[in-house]
Amino acid sequence: MNGPARKVDGLLFDKDGTLFDFHTTWSTWAGELIEDLAGGDTQVRARLAREMHYDLATRRFRPTSPIIAGTNREAAECVARALPDREVADLELYLMQTSATAPQAEAVPLIPFLAALKAEGIALGVATNDTEYGARAHLGEADVTAFFDFIAGFDSGHGAKPEPGPCLAFARATGLPPARVAMVGDSTHDLIAGRAAGMQTIAVLTGPAPAEALRAHADVILPDIGHIPDWMTA
Known part of the structure; x- marks a missing residue:
């Protein structure tokens, strides 16, 4: 230079x-997150994908996803809308811990x-x-x-x-x-x-x-x- x-x-x-x-790292992480939180329940899986604006077929975030540029708290609030029995604070901690270990590309x-x-x-x-x-x-x-x-x-x-x-x-x-x-x-x-x-x-x-x-x-x-x-x- x-x-x-x-x-x-x-x-x-x-x-x-x-x-x-982004996609190599976070779309992969989100797909695994959805499967983990859904626990095999297809309806919960669909709700999570809808609230997260995640395409299950392509395993990628849609450009409209509020998670893309949002804070960890905003991501937790997004996930909580699909899981009304889970506390936002607990999900916020869960997202922080799981995302910290996501392999980065x-x-x-x-x-x-x-x-x-x-x-x-x-x-x-x-x-x-x-x-x-x-x-x-x-x-x-x-x-x-x-x-x-x-x-x-x-x-x-x-x-x-x-x-x-x-x-x-x-x-x-x-x-x-x-x-x-x-x-x-x-x-x-x-x-x-x-x-x-x-x-x-x-x-x-x-x-x-x-x-x-x-x-x-x-x-x-x-x-x-x-x-x-x-x-x-x-």
């Missing part, structure tokens, strides 16, 4: 659908990608609507936690996207002006949060949202995060 001046000094990444491919090989950015002095962060516990578990499994200067979940005290709180917290933590940071994400929640914080916004297509849904909120749309270094100096 030597040569032209780069566009940003900090990159704040969403986690699911951005650092990790890296969008690109993360260690060399992040190491190259750090070598250029780029500040790196993660802001997810997952729990901080889940974020640290997944980043630890990929052995990339140490690359990040900032890691926040919806429960870390900065609020949840699409509010700008997590983005502004990253800027404060790194001492960077928001205008010198790019929020990188696969959902409108990510991009709206970045814009509201005064950041540049990078959309990637490794999540469920199509380019058309992201275009109005993105300064650039890239196939995946591996294209960011070239964009930074273009």
Whole structure:
């Protein structure tokens, strides 16, 4: 990345659908979750799929699913509508624990990608609507936690996207002006949060949202995060 001046000094990444491919990770996890919670009851299975906006035939989330960009609490509330005999708090804990152990499919090989950015002095962060516990578990499994200067979940005290709180917290933590940071994400929640914080916004297509849904909120749309270094100096 030597040569032209780069566009940003900090990159704040969403986690699911951005650092990790969404469907390979989370659609697989959701299918297993539904089977476990249904316990063989076809009616419960159908209710769960309907409330989660999950296609049982293709084993993928539909783009309309509130779970895609929602918090862990919102996901638990969604599941609870199909399981009226279960407490939301219990489901929230269950989702946190099971999702923390879900095998993650890296969008690109993360260690060399992040190491190259750090070598250029780029500040790196993660802001997810997952729990901080889940974020640290997944980043630890990929052995990339140490690359990040900032890691926040919806429960870390900065609020949840699409509010700008997590983005502004990253800027404060790194001492960077928001205008010198790019929020990188696969959902409108990510991009709206970045814009509201005064950041540049990078959309990637490794999540469920199509380019058309992201275009109005993105300064650039890239196939995946591996294209960011070239964009930074273009």
